[in-house]
Amino acid sequence: xxxxxxxxxxxxxxxxxxxxxxxxxxxxxxxxxxxxxxxxxxxxxxxxxxxxxxxxxxxxxxxxxxxxxxxxxxxxxxxxxxxxxxxxxxxxxxxxxxxxxxxxxxxxxxxxxxxxxxxxxxxxxxxxxxxxxxxxxxxxxxxxxxxxxxxxxxxxxxxxxxxxxxxxxxxxxxxxxxxxxxxxxxxxxxxxxxxxxxxxxxxxxxxxxxxxxxxxxxxxxxxxxxxxxxxxxxxxxxxxxxxxxxxxxxxxxxxxxxxxxxxxxxxxxxxxxxxxxxxxxxxxxxxxxxxxxxxxxxxxxxxxxxxxxxxxxxxxxxxxxxxxxxxxxxxxxxxxxxxxxxxxxxxxxxxxxxxxxxxxxxxxxxxxxxxxxxxxxxxxxxxxxxxxxxxxxxxxxxxxxxxxxxxxxxxxxxxxxxxxxxxxxxxxxxxxxxxxxxxxxxxxxxxxxxxxxxxxxxxxxxxxxxxxxxxxxxxxxxxxxxxxxxxxxxxxxxxxxxxxxxxxxxxxxxxxxxxxxxxxxxxxxxxxxxxxxxxxxxxxxxxxxxxxxxxxxxxxxxxxxxxxxxxxxxxxxxxxxxxxxxxxxxxxxxxxxxxxxxxxxxxxxxxxxxxxxxxxxx
Amino acid sequence: xxxxxxxxxxxxxxxxxxxxxxxxxxxxxxxxxxxxxxxxxxxxxxxxxxxxxxxxxxxxxxxxxxxxxxxxxxxxxxxxxxxxxxxxxxxxxxxxxxxxxxxxxxxxxxxxxxxxxxxxxxxxxxxxxxxxxxxxxxxxxxxxxxxxxxxxxxxxxxxxxxxxxxxxxxxxxxxxxxxxxxxxxxxxxxxxxxx
Ligand code: HEM
Ligand SMILES: [Cu+2]
Numbered sequence: 001x002x003x004x005x006x007x008x009x010x011x012x013x014x015x016x017x018x019x020x021x022x023x024x025x026x027x028x029x030x031x032x033x034x035x036x037x038x039x040x041x042x043x044x045x046x047x048x049x050x051x052x053x054x055x056x057x058x059x060x061x062x063x064x065x066x067x068x069x070x071x072x073x074x075x076x077x078x079x080x081x082x083x084x085x086x087x088x089x090x091x092x093x094x095x096x097x098x099x100x101x102x103x104x105x106x107x108x109x110x111x112x113x114x115x116x117x118x119x120x121x122x123x124x125x126x127x128x129x130x131x132x133x134x135x136x137x138x139x140x141x142x143x144x145x146x147x148x149x150x151x152x153x154x155x156x157x158x159x160x161x162x163x164x165x166x167x168x169x170x171x172x173x174x175x176x177x178x179x180x181x182x183x184x185x186x187x188x189x190x191x192x193x194x195x196x197x198x199x200x201x202x203x204x205x206x207x208x209x210x211x212x213x214x215x216x217x218x219x220x221x222x223x224x225x226x227x228x229x230x231x232x233x234x235x236x237x238x239x240x241x242x243x244x245x246x247x248x249x250x251x252x253x254x255x256x257x258x259x260x261x262x263x264x265x266x267x268x269x270x271x272x273x274x275x276x277x278x279x280x281x282x283x284x285x286x287x288x289x290x291x292x293x294x295x296x297x298x299x300x301x302x303x304x305x306x307x308x309x310x311x312x313x314x315x316x317x318x319x320x321x322x323x324x325x326x327x328x329x330x331x332x333x334x335x336x337x338x339x340x341x342x343x344x345x346x347x348x349x350x351x352x353x354x355x356x357x358x359x360x361x362x363x364x365x366x367x368x369x370x371x372x373x374x375x376x377x378x379x380x381x382x383x384x385x386x387x388x389x390x391x392x393x394x395x396x397x398x399x400x401x402x403x404x405x406x407x408x409x410x411x412x413x414x415x416x417x418x419x420x421x422x423x424x425x426x427x428x429x430x431x432x433x434x435x436x437x438x439x440x441x442x443x444x445x446x447x448x449x450x451x452x453x454x455x456x457x458x459x460x461x462x463x464x465x466x467x468x469x470x471x472x473x474x475x476x477x478x479x480x481x482x483x484x485x486x487x488x489x490x491x492x493x494x495x496x497x498x499x500x501x502x503x504x505x506x507x508x509x510x511x512x513x514x515x516x517x518x519x520x521x522x523x524x525x526x527x528x529x530x531x532x533x534x535x536x537x538x539x540x541x542x543x544x545x546x547x548x549x550x551x552x553x554x555x556x557x558x559x560x561x562x563x564x565x566x567x568x569x570x571x572x573x574x575x576x577x578x579x580x581x582x583x584x585x586x587x588x589x590x591x592x593x594x595x596x597x598x599x600x601x602x603x604x605x606x607x608x609x610x611x612x613x614x615x616x617x618x
Numbered sequence: 619x620x621x622x623x624x625x626x627x628x629x630x631x632x633x634x635x636x637x638x639x640x641x642x643x644x645x646x647x648x649x650x651x652x653x654x655x656x657x658x659x660x661x662x663x664x665x666x667x668x669x670x671x672x673x674x675x676x677x678x679x680x681x682x683x684x685x686x687x688x689x690x691x692x693x694x695x696x697x698x699x700x701x702x703x704x705x706x707x708x709x710x711x712x713x714x715x716x717x718x719x720x721x722x723x724x725x726x727x728x729x730x731x732x733x734x735x736x737x738x739x740x741x742x743x744x745x746x747x748x749x750x751x752x753x754x755x756x757x758x759x760x761x762x763x764x765x766x767x768x769x770x771x772x773x774x775x776x777x778x779x780x781x782x783x784x785x786x787x788x789x790x791x792x793x794x795x796x797x798x799x800x801x802x803x804x805x806x807x808x809x810x811x812x813x
Binding site: 026257259304 | 621622623624625626627628629630633634636637638640641644645647648649651652653655656659662663666668739740741742743746750754
């Protein structure tokens with residue numbers, strides 16, 4: 001990098017670590033760890049090394065990203081071209097394409113299954129496991145100066161539970177009765193009664209098993225992340241010297257630890273209702289004209305348990321993205337992040353508030369309007385810390401000589417998406433406005449922009465930025481920028497029109513609108529959205545190709561710290577082995593954002609403060 | 619005023635023990651969330667009416683006392699281990715295991731009494747909740763009994779020696795066992811309060 005003229009050389013880094021470092025006698029111990037580094041299987045498959053586990057999470061997440069994206073294209077084809085001939089999909093989808101007189105149509109049941117599985121896998125497998133699983137694993141030990149996670153074994157289990165969850169979900173796609181089709185939120189009674197629809201039988205059983213395995217994975221991971229951040233920081237790395245990435249992973253793990261068990265409890269009762277005939281969620285249901293003898297339960301109870309996780313879950317997705325963006329932005333702006341402490345306090349208060357707003361998803365579920373007021377107030381208060389963060393990002397890049405590359409552009413794109421989607425959240429947060437907007441495309445647009453696309457942008461920023469750390473090579477910049485512009489324009493082209501559909505009252509989760517004359521003139525918009533979605537997907541393939549090509553053929557990394565970063569992960573050897581640092585652990589002498597300071601481009605965290613610096617406070 | 623950190627050292631193994639002890643507490647917090655959410659579901663559902671009232675079998679309350687007693691005994695065993703009184707340590711450890719098994723049998727008889735009273739898993743949720751909460755506690759108890767058995771097996775098969783590693787493992791078992799006791803006492807207290 002030409003910009004880092006005063007780059008601290010490899011030699012100097014090693015010298016600093018040797019002179020000031022923290023000797024934990026790691027390499028003197030006999031490590032269980034060293035055994036698993038030996039064979040291929042232990043090194044790359046059942047690995048306990050956090051760097052490998054990070055890659056496993058990422059690649060599994062990417063596979064689900066592609067599958068989930070393809071599913072959305074199929075149901076978008078249905079929405080954009082309801083009269084179109086889908087016979088050509090018959091080889092792929094088999095009996096789910098019904099061919100009549102040579103015209104193929106998508107089975108409505110399978111349409112719902114696609115929508116459901118798309119939502120489930122993108123939310124949980126891609127944006128939770130693929131995002132926070134990948135980067136928490138990669139960066140927590142490296143950025144706090146630890147040898148590995150507190151329990152590498154549990155960490156390995158965390159990945160393998162995710163893997164099992166993936167396998168079960170994947171198998172459910174091939175059931176003859178189809179995968180679960182009752183929506184990603186899995187409300188009873190559709191989810192509780194196997195006879196309710198064809199996907200509610202075996203499909204729902206596998207869906208539940210998969211998600212319970214997934215919850216175990218998240219909890220095992222989260223326990224490790226929290227423990228590691230609190231216990232295994234290197235000398236000098238006090239909490240106020242943690243990079244914002246670590247703060248966000250840390251708070252995310254706490255949110256996950258407190259909310260995923262609640263989802264597990266909700267699922268637990270659902271399983272009883274399904275398998276053992278209890279009536280926690282069921283009351284006076286009629287199926288095919290006759291009443292079931294299940295009385296006394298309440299479907300609203302499920303909604304409470306689900307959204308008590310469900311809302312924190314959206315922050316579990318977005319906080320890691322925010323952390324990555326803060327770090328990438330500050331590095332490429334060559335400026336300290338603006339308002340570091342304010343950033344930390346807003347992450348923490350978002351985390352806290354996220355537990356107090358769940359019922360804003362239930363304004364029309366018949367909750368008491370007075371209670372709704374409580375949730376309105378807290379929902380709108382969340383906008384405050386969110387706005388603080390946006391302000392700080394903008395101020396960080398304002399007036400900087402921003403280095404525009406794929407990573408840093410995705411970071412800016414994230415902020416754009418987060419603002420656009422956050423604004424519509426404020427509409428929805430008001431119960432009065434939400435009553436007409438609920439269950440319309442306005443909600444779909446809101447959460448895709450603010451969570452779906454924004455989190456993907458954060459993830460892309462992270463991948464382009466830390467790719468060299470993961471694979472010792474760079475991704476191609478030109479393709480990366482192309483990917484950025486295609487995704488930015490494409491995503492807005494898909495989702496801005498959806499707001500309009502929603503305001504006009506077009507309901508979500510409908511297979512077809514031909515029975516509703518009022519919506520017939522939206523056919524053109526729906527076509528446009530579908531075409532935009534296909535084009536946007538093609539741009540994602542550019543990313544996938546770039547990613548895999550670069551793993552083996554990308555430009556090689558020649559210096560340890562290509563971006564001129566201050567943080568610890570760039571002080572390890574390019575191909576760091578087990579234990580991350582070959583000798584002592586680096587000791588930390590300063591906060592992580594000393595960019596453009598005292599006439600220097602950057603000062604790494606391992607460099608002691610000068611006497612003049614010691615007297616000023618951070 | 620900031621001081622420069624220079625050339626410090628510590629032992630990575632000791633740090634890991636500390637971290638893992640902490641990890642258990644975090645895990646317990648997660649399990650506690652499962653029970654907190656189920657009990658709040660219980661409270662909310664109860665307040666909504668159409669709720670069958672019945673009296674819990676007394677054995678559930680006696681079991682709470684038994685659980686507390688078993689925690690005291692295990693704590694005493696740990697103290698004996700630290701003071702290297704190995705015979706006492708083994709006897710008390712075995713006693714805890716027996717008390718745990720007795721607890722489980724007591725729970726089983728409690729469930730049978732419920733069934734005799736006409737309270738089944740199916741039917742009004744007021745009964746279902748009792749089975750689900752006590753059943754989930756019993757599942758956790760099985761994990762506790764397994765780790766006690768492992769501890770006892772090691773106590774009997776390993777040479778009598780007080781090592782950091784063994785102390786550490788004992789502490790994990792002890793913490794988890796106290797958690798199980800706490801959980802049952804919490805559930806019973808809640809039931810008494812709501813009755
Ligand atoms: C200013 C901040 C925000 C406010 C006030 C807000 C408000 C709301 C409200 C009231 C709803 C329910 C709409 C309905 O179903 O009728 C909703 C839906 C949703 N929001 Fe937000 N939101 C905000 C930010 C976010 C963020 C940051 C994320 C994710 C990162 C997010 C993800 C979602 C999701 C996934 C749904 C829909 C779930 C579904 O029904 O399938 N929101 N939002
Ligand atoms: Cu929400």
